[in-house]
Amino acid sequence: MEFSIEFYENKEGKCPVREFLDDLKASDPDDFAAVRKAIIMKTNFDLYLEEQLKNPDFAARFAKAGEAWDIAVQIAALRQEAGLSQRALARKLKTSQQQISRIESPSYEGHSLSMLRRVAHTLGAEVHVVLERSSQRRLTGAGHSNAQ
Secondary structure, three states, X not given: OOOOOOOOOOOOOOOHHHHHHHHHHHHOHHHHHHHHHHXXXXXXXXXXXXXXXXXXXXXXXXXXXXXXXXXXXXHHHHHHHOOOOHHHHHHHXXXXXXXXXXXXXXXXXXXXXXXXXXXXXXXXXXXXXXXXXXXXXXXXXXXXXXXX
């Protein structure tokens, strides 16, 4: 299978990426081969996902799943950094180990703000919620919004 990589030049007519790769190829062929492979290799899943993300409905569902995944990973990482098992964290929160397992699950979307705050406080962290205007909505009057 043949691959090609297109490089773009900056305003000075230089291509820093090409220069980096040329220098790396000359100084360390093994590292160059690893970098080249990482740059150009796409798995069948990568190709499938790329195609699926062209569908706006799928892309929206994928983004939403990513948010749940982020919460789950952050909670699990904080718990592990604190040296706590799910059972130990549950005891501190006066809840069940199953509840901790649930909130650490990427498929769980029922996080309450109060529970997230309790978990964060117990693990020495803070919860920050950011609301951003959707690019598909615009403000039409005081307190009202319409879909475009």
